[in-house]
Amino acid sequence: MRRFLVTTSTSKFQAEPHLHAKILVAALLVSNGVRKDAEAVFYLRDVDKAVKIVGERVKRLFPDEESAIGFLKKAFSQGRQEGVVVKKGSRDLTAGVVVGPSQVTSCLPKPPYTYVIELEAAGIKPDCGLNIGALPPHHQVVVVNITTDRLLRGMQIVI
Numbered sequence: 001m002r003r004f005l006v007t008t009s010t011s012k013f014q015a016e017p018h019l020h021a022k023i024l025v026a027a028l029l030v031s032n033g034v035r036k037d038a039e040a041v042f043y044l045r046d047v048d049k050a051v052k053i054v055g056e057r058v059k060r061l062f063p064d065e066e067s068a069i070g071f072l073k074k075a076f077s078q079g080r081q082e083g084v085v086v087k088k089g090s091r092d093l094t095a096g097v098v099v100g101p102s103q104v105t106s107c108l109p110k111p112p113y114t115y116v117i118e119l120e121a122a123g124i125k126p127d128c129g130l131n132i133g134a135l136p137p138h139h140q141v142v143v144v145n146i147t148t149d150r151l152l153r154g155m156q157i158v159i
Helices: 010-015 017-028 065-077 137-152
Strands: 002-008 038-044 049-054 084-088 097-100 113-118
Touching: 002 017, 002 137, 010 017, 010 038, 010 065, 017 038, 017 065, 017 137, 038 065, 049 065, 113 137
Parallel strands: 002 038, 002 113, 097 113
Antiparallel strands: 038 049, 049 084
C-alpha cells in the first residue's frame, strides 16, 4: 500500500482547490482506472480531521479537476461517500516508511510507505527523501507512483 498524506487546512483548500484536486487525481488514478494499492489522506489541521480516500473502494472519482474538487468538497464536509473514511485527530496518519520530497538521506521504498506533502506545516519528519522537492506537489506524486510501479515490476531505477 502506498499512502499519500497531504497536510492542509480548510482555508488552504478554499484558496487552492485545484492543487488539492490534482494531488488526489495523481495519487489515485492511472490511465485505465483507479490504483487499488493507493490511498490519499488529507489531514485538515484547522479542524483536526483526517479524510482518507481508499483507492480500492472509491467510486465516482473522475480525472477532471472540477469533479475532483467537488468530490473533495463533499468528502471534507460530509464524508459519506464510498471509499471515503473520516477520522477525528491525527492518529495513524503514517504507515511503513515515511518519505518526503527532499531529505539528506534518500531511499526508494517499496510499499507500504507514506509520502508526505505539507501544504500546511505539520512537523512530520520523513525517514528518507526522494530529492524531488523542487517539483510541484502533484508532479511529486506522479514521480513517486511511476518510481514505485517500476520498483514493483523489477525495472532499473535511475535517479
